[in-house]
Amino acid sequence: MARSVYVGDTSSELAEVRRLLTDQIGSAGLLPVMLDARERQDDADLRGRVRSKMQAADAYIGVMAYRRGWEPAHLDGQSLAEVEYATAHELGKPVGILTPKPDSDLAQDLRQRAIGQNPMYREAQKAFLQRVEQESPVRRFADEAEFSEQVADLLDGWAAVDTGPARAEAAPPAGWWQRWWQRMIDVDRLAEQVAESVYRRLAALQQHDQMELAQQAMKYQEALRLKPGELVFGKPLTTSQFQSDVFVIMPFAAEYDPMYRGVIRPMVENRNLRCVRGDEFASSRGSIIEEVWAALNNCRLVIADITGGNDNVFYELGIAHTLNKPAIILTQADRPESVPFDIRHLRYVVYQNTDEGHVRLRADLDSSLAWLLADLEESWS
Incomplete structure (x- = not known):
């Protein structure tokens, strides 16, 4: 069961999406792990700090698009996001990748923002995305609400996986009270099954409520959000x-x-x-x-x-x-x-x-x- 999740680095236009991701991980009772400002230093120990943080985490999530993120000089032509992704694979961590749906308005906007970047960086990011899609399952989203749904589904899937060792049951004692001991084991198993069923039902209801609240909040935010210039010129005509x-x-x-x-x-x-x-x-x-x-x-x-x-x-x-x-x-x-x-x-x-x-x-x-x-x-x- 994942208890902490390493959140990968992103380019600047995905900063708000990354913040939503860390908030949702925390709301699910998990610990989001990432390099803090002090640790994001371009020096010879940067790769080691990434590895140390990744070892302490139970899983890794990366949000990726078309613009290349930070490429420190000490990472030999790799972006920080590339090093984090490769380290997660090397350490055998469960990996979750989220990218915009190619035909969505969000993807179109992000592509336009990437046009202004150096063509060499754009080509490097394109090659990185192609490699990621060949190596890892990729979840796609068209907007913030669908992004939240994909993250919830990903975290729920990890929560259902118990990575700990299987519990060894003691052999029942010999003698007349063997049947009594077996009944206790059966009762214990039944109690665990009931508790697990109740927990899963409550978790599903809670997750459903959280998703509905998130979707409503996104709709309100979208309705109230002013795009650049609308405060001065109003909504543009579309005839x-x-x-x-x-x-x-x-x-x-x-x-x-x-x-x-x-x-x-x-x-x-x-x-x-x-x-x-x-x-x-x-x-x-x-x-x-x-x-x-x-x-x-x-x-x-x-x-x-x-x-x-x-x-x-x-x-x-x-x-x-x-x-x-x-x-x-x-x-x-x-x-x-x-x-x-x-x-x-x-x-x-x-x-x-x-x-x-x-x-x-x-x-x-x-x-x-x-x-x-x-x-x-x-x-x-």
Whole structure:
């Protein structure tokens, strides 16, 4: 029977899920075990501390997704989560692995967050997940409520396994009172069976009540939870005119129309994708920023032309970054110093506003879009 559970390391976007896991382990009467802040030091003894903690635990649970977690220098190219998982296997601990369902909204959000990580780290994490799925049973979840159900089922399964040695029964004494001794053994066995049955029934009822309360709490939290920007702009509109693959951010000036209508939109539509710009909506609400807010929430990615340093363009690009929307940035800047410092580290496409420049831009933009779509649509099976 598991009495303590080692909780594996996670990447930053799973921190809240990891906290839910430790709380649920504690609520089940078990002790969650993990490296504390003092023990999470990048030194030569880190691997030994993981092993010592894992030896003291009865089982191991790892929550894994697409972004690579902490990779200390002293672990020779392995993440802390990899070392913990390998150590649990080496020590023969029961292993539980939880990952998001690939087709869930949660998985899609986590994939987008992973896009910004170094490609080398993403590939290493992908290889790690594939190895885990080959070696261990994996439980999948689509949301927090299903995550709680999977954890409860996992802990209940471990609780039913008695890892202690079998109790040896004393041989009954010889003589006239042998029958009396046998009756005592039978009564004792019956009492144990009744107690075990009652315990399992009570535990099942308690677990059911806990799961119902957890599901209700999750529903209330989801109903009350504000996503980024909703406190300012409100819930985004979801009607069809605001649905697109690519939302284009640029000044509403006549000089940009030839590039939008002659280069960007035809190139996007040539890939069977829907492309819209902020001045193409026919909303009756009359608020441009509400329309832009809706379009940014409902698009897959943005193309932003920052030429001229237009304030509205940077405002909308900032909202897109807050919503984790991938962006292709365009500029006519003739030198890197002309690109604002805060976004100079991002990839951007330089073009010239001439007929020849538009031809070159179409090719460069198509290449950038293909690369970005491949990242967005990559399947982590």
